[in-house]
Amino acid sequence: METEVKKAQGTMVSAENPDITAPADWQPVIMGILCNWCSYAGSDLTGTSRIQYPPNIRIIRVPCSSRVDPWFIIKSLQTAADGVLISGCHPGDCHYISGNYYARRRFLVTKKLLNFIGYHENRVQFSWVSAAEGPKFAKVVAKVTEDIKQLGPLHRYKKENF
C-alpha cells in the first residue's frame, strides 16, 4: 500500500526494501565484470562501432569469467552497485578451454544464495558475448539496465549520504 503511494508520487522504490527510495530521475549503477578475450573485446567492438547504450555500467576486466569470485558480486551489491552483469565467452569458445563452464555453475549457485538472502533474481545477470558481438553487448547492457531500473535502488539515495 505504502509502495503504491510512493510510486504514485513518482519515486523509485527498491524491490527488496520498500523503505529504500529514490527520485524518479534516479539512475542505477551497474557493475560489469567481463572476460578479457570475448566480452571485453566485444564491448570494445561496441565502442569502435559507435553503438550507443545506457551509461550506467562500469566495467571491470578479468582474464576469464571463471576468475569471478562470488565475493566480487556480493561486494558490488554491498557498495555502490544496484546490479551486476557478468559476461564471458560462449560455451565451447572459452579462451581458457573450459573456464566459462565453471563460471556458469558457480554463478547459478551464487544466484541461489542471493535469492535466498532476499535479492531479486534480476539484480545479477549472466551473458555470453563474443568478441564479434558488439551489437549484442549493447543490447545486453540496455536490457540489464532496464531490468535494474524496474527493480529500483538497492541503496539509500547517494545524495543523502554525501
Add this chain to the structure above:
Amino acid sequence: MNKLTYFPGCSAHGTSEEFDHTLKLVMKTLDVQMEEIPDWNCCGATSAHVMTENLALALPMRNLVLAEKLENKTMGIACASCYSRMKVTKKHLDEHPDLAHKINTTIIDEGEYKGDIDVKSMLQYCFEEIGPEVIKSKVTKPLTGLKVACYYGCLLTRPKDVTHFDSPEYPMSMDILMEALGAKAMEFDFKTECCGASFSISNTDVVESLSGKILEVAKESGAHMIVVACPLCQSNLDMRQPDIERHTGQKFALPVMYFTQLMALAFGFPEKELKLPKHIVPVQEALSHIGEIEPTPEKVKKTKKAVEAESEVE
C-alpha cells in the same frame, strides 16, 4: 493370444480385398486377434496434405484417438499410405503437444489425444512383433523353388525419422520373412523406388515409366514374382503391367502378390483363399515353381581343415 487394433484403410475394403482377407487368415493362424477400429475414417492420403496441413493431421488424428480407446498397445495398418499418414501425424502430435488441442476443432471431437499407441505397418508387425522364427514354425507347405523380388515401395521405411523401421534404402525385413516361408528372395535394387503412386489416375505415363523400370529390374533379378506390402504398389505394378508391356514391347509376366497371400499359402490355406482371380497378371505360372529344386552347381566339398589352411597359407 495377442490383440491388435486394425486399421484396414479404404483399399482393403476394395481393390486390395485379397490383402485384407489373407491378412486376417494368417493373423488367425499366428494367434493374433484383430480388432477393427469402429467408425474409422479416411486417412486423407495424398489429397489432404497437398490441400491443407490442418486437415491432413486432423483426419489421421481422429483415427488415432479412436484407436486409443480400444486399449490395445499396438495399431496395425494394412495400407502403406495410411501407415505413413498415421505415423507422420503421430510424430507431429507427440512433438507439439498443443497441436492436438488446436486440431480437435477441425473435425468432430472424439476426445483427448493421449499418444500412447504404437503404430506399425502390418509388415513391421509381422517382422518385429511376431518374428520370422514364429512364422517359420507355422509353415506347413514351404515355398521352396519360388523366387521372389520383395518390393517395399517408398513409404514403409521412409522417412527414416518417422518410421524407425528397417533401412530406408535397402530394407531386408520382407526378404527375411519370405526366406522364412521357404522362398528365395532375390537381390533386387529397386526395393524402395517410387512406383508412381496416385499418378496412376491423373498421369498414367509417369506410372508406366516408373513402374516399368521396377518391373524391368525385378525381371533382371530372376524373380518369378514381385511381393508387396502396399495396395497402391500392387495395383500399379499389376494393373498397369499389360499397358507397360504393350508400350515398351517387353514381356514381364510378373505377378504381384501380397506378402500375406504367400504366408497364407505357406501356412497351408487352399489356393482359393488367396483370391487369385483378382489379379490381372496371372499367378498360376509363377506358383508352379514351388517345389522345384534348383540344380546346385557341382562343388568340391572341402574339409573344414582344408578351408582353414587355405585362408592362412597359400
Add this chain to the structure above:
Amino acid sequence: MARVGVFVCFCGANIADFIDVPAVVEEAKKVKEVKVSVLYKYMCSDPGQQMIRDAIIQNRLTSVVVAACSPRMHEKTFRKALSDAGMNPYLLEVANIREHSSWVHQKDKKAATEKANDLIRMAIAKSIANEQLHEISVPVTKRALVIGGGIAGIQAALDIADARIPVTLVEKSPSIGGRMAQLDETFPTLDCSQCILTPKMVDVASHPYIELIPYAEVIELDGYVGNYKAKIKKKASYVNFDTCTGCGACTQKCPVKVPNEFNMNIDKRKAIYTPFPQAVPNKPVIDAEHCTMLLKGKCGICAKVCEKGSIDYKMVDEVIEREIGAVVVATGYDLWDPKPYEEYGVGRYKDIITSLEFERMVSASGPTNGVPLRPSDGKVPKNVVFIKCIGSRDEAKGIEYCSKICCMYTAKHAILLHHKVHDSHAYIFYMDIRAAGKGYEEFVKRAQVETAATYLRGRVSKIYKKGDKLMVRGEDAQIGQVVEVEADLVVLATAVIAPHENPALARLLGISYDKYGYLSEAHPKLRPVETAKAGIFLAGCTQAPKDIPDTVAQASACAAKVCGLFAGDTLKKDPMISTISNEFCSGCLNCVKVCPYQAIVTEEIPLGHGSKELRTVAKINEGVCQGCGSCVAICRSMAISLAGFTDPQIINEIVAI
C-alpha cells in the same frame, strides 16, 4: 603512501568531443593518492609518452593510470613508457574511457563524463594495489617430437632438423610415407608421388639430427612448453633392425597371407612384411595378429631362412622416454566408410570402389600393375563413373564439411584413367567444382578437354545392376533431366575424416579437438599452426582436410614456430599467472580439478617449521599456467592469487565507485 599519476588522453576529438576532459582531470586530483593529473591530445604519441616518463621521474610515482583507449589497444605501448622511465611496467593501469564511454554515450556528455570519472577512480584504486611483476624465464629442452611420418611429419622433421635441432619422429606404422606414399601421381602437375616423396623419406632416415622411431606410438606426455617428457611405446617388431639387412628372404618364404592395408586390401601381403618396396626403414616387421608362430607356436620359417638370425619371436614392446621442448602433431587423415550409401549397393557390388582403391590400382607399383581392373571379374573397365562428395557435404549420411581434395583428385583420376585405358570414358557426377589453387582450375580444364570426361552436375540417386554392368542413375541438373550411365566401374570420392585416434591423442596431449575429431588450432585465422597449449603445433590433415601443398606449407610453418621457440636458451612468459601461498593452502586440491591446463601439481611440505611430518599442498607450474584465474575463484582458503588480477586489486576497483 602511494603516488599515482593520471594521464588523460583527448584522442583528438574522439574523447574530447564527448567527455569534458579538463573536468575529468580535476576530478582525478580529488583522490588523495593522485600526485599529478594532466591531459594531452594524443597520449600514445612520442610527446605524450615523454610526458608520462618525465612525470614518473619528477613526481616519484608508484603507479600510473592512463585514461585513454582500450587496454587491448595500447597497454603494451604505455607499459614500455613506464619501463623506459625505470619503472616496473606492470604498475600501469588503463582506464578505457574511449571504447567504454566517449564512443558509446555520444548523446549524453554529462553521463559520459561521470562514467569516465568512475572508470578513472577504479583504475587509480586498482593501480594502488598493483605489484611489481617480472617476466618469467623458463628453461627449454631443444628437441622436437614429431608425431606422424606422413608428408606433414616428414617435412616438419626435416625443416627442424636442418636448423640443427634434434628431432624425434614417431610413426605408427612400420614405414614412414603415410597417405602420400599410396598415391600414384599428384595434382596439378602429375608428378609421380613416390618420386618426389621417397627422397625425402631417405633424407629423414639419414639425417644426423633426426631420430626415427617407426612402429611406435606416443603414450604419455607430461610437462609444459620447453620442458615436455614423452613416453613412446615401441611395438615389438620381432625383427632385430640392427642386424637385419632387409634382404626380404623371410617375406618371400612366409606362408601366411593377410589383406594388404597399403593396397587398400586389394591384394595380400605376408605376415612378415615391409608395407611397400620403398619403405623407410626398409626392414620387415612381423604382424603379431596373423603370424602363426606367434599365435600358435607353429611355423618359424622366417627364423630358419634368416641368415643373420635377426628374427626374435620373444621380443616385447618397449617404452622409451624422451625429453623434448615442442611437439608437432601430424597424424594425417582417414577416409569415410561409404556403407550408409545403401541405395548405391555399397558393400553388395564389388565394382563400386573408393578413390584410394582406384589410386592404388592405377599406381604402377600397385596390386594391378597400374591398370584399373574390375574387382568382380578382373576385366579392364571402359566406362568409369566417378561420384564426388560421398559423405562430404552430406548432413544426412556423412559430414557437413567439404573434403577439399576430391574435386582435384577426381580430375586427376579422369586423366590417369585416360592414360591407362585409352578407349575408356570417364563420367563425373559433381555438386560443385572447387578448384581454388595455383594451377588447379587449369588442371580441371585439362581433364575436361584432354580426356573428354563427361562432367555431370548432379547427385546420383541410385545404382543398380544390369547384367554385369552397373546402371548409375543421377540428375543432370544442367539439362534438368535424370540420366542413366552404364558403368563398368564406379569410383566413390569418399570424405576425408579425422583419424579415429585423434580424440584419444588430444586428451593425451592436453589439446582440444572439434566435433569431427580434427585437432583445434589456437585461432582459425591468425594462429592456424599453434594449439591452445603452448609448444604443441599442428601440421597437415590432422587439423582439417588439406592437399599436399597446403600440408607442406603448414608443416614448414610448424618448423619455423619450433625454431622460434628454441631460438633463446630460455622462454619468456607473461608474469600474469597464479601463485599459491603454502601457509594458506589447506590441500583440498579443488584448484587441480578446475585447472584447464593441468598446471597445478601437488607438493609435500613439512607440517610445521622443522617438522618431519609432511602435508600436501598445491603448487603452480609456472611454465604451464596461462593465468585464467579459475583456481583463484575456487580456492576456499584464498591461498591463490593471480598476478595482475589479485583480490585486492579487483575489490579496490569495486569499492572505488
